[in-house]
Amino acid sequence: xxxxxxxxxxxxxxxxxxxxxxxxxxxxxxxxxxxxxxxxxxxxxxxxxxxxxxxxxxxxxxxxxxxxxxxxxxxxxxxxxxxxxxxxxxxxxxxxxxxxxxxxxxxxxxxxxxxxxxxxxxxxxxxxxxxxxxxx
Numbered sequence: 413x414x415x416x417x418x419x420x421x422x423x424x425x426x427x428x429x430x431x432x433x434x435x436x437x438x439x440x441x442x443x444x445x446x447x448x449x450x451x452x453x454x455x456x457x458x459x460x461x462x463x464x465x466x467x468x469x470x471x472x473x474x475x476x477x478x479x480x481x482x483x484x485x486x487x488x489x490x491x492x493x494x495x496x497x498x499x500x501x502x503x504x505x506x507x508x509x510x511x512x513x514x515x516x517x518x519x520x521x522x523x524x525x526x527x528x529x530x531x532x533x534x535x536x537x538x539x540x541x542x543x544x545x546x547x548x
Contacts, residue, residue: 419453423456423458527539
C-alpha cells in the first residue's frame with residue numbers, strides 16, 4: 413500500500429512535468445506486474461506526462477497493457493493514456509483509433525477516455541459522433 417501511495421504522490425507532485433527520470437521509476441513499478449502497485453503506477457505515469465501527447469510513452473504503456481493479465485493495471489493504463497492525451501485533439505486520433513481496434517474491452521474503454529480528454533471543451537462534432545457510434 414505504501415508503494416501505491418508513493419506512486420500516486422509522485423504523479424501528483426510531478427503533474428505535467430514530463431520528468432523522464434520519475435517516469436522510468438514508475439515504469440519499473442509497473443513492470444513488477446503487481447495489480448495494486450501497477451494500478452497506481454499506470455495512473456501516475458499519466459499524471460506525470462499529462463498533456464504531453466508523448467507517443468513513446470503511449471506506445472510503451474499500450475504494449476504493457478496488452479501483456480498484462482491484471483484488469484486493474486489495464487484500466488489504470490487506459491486512464492493514464494487518456495490523461496497524456498489531454499488537449500491534444502487530432503494529434504491523439506491515431507492512438508485512439510489503435511485502441512478502438514483492440515480486443516481487450518478495457519483498452520477500448522481507454523479510447524473513449526482518450527477521446528474525451530483529447531477533445532475536452534472543444535464540442536468537436538467528429539469526436540462526439542465517434543463516441544455516439546461507440547455507445548450505440
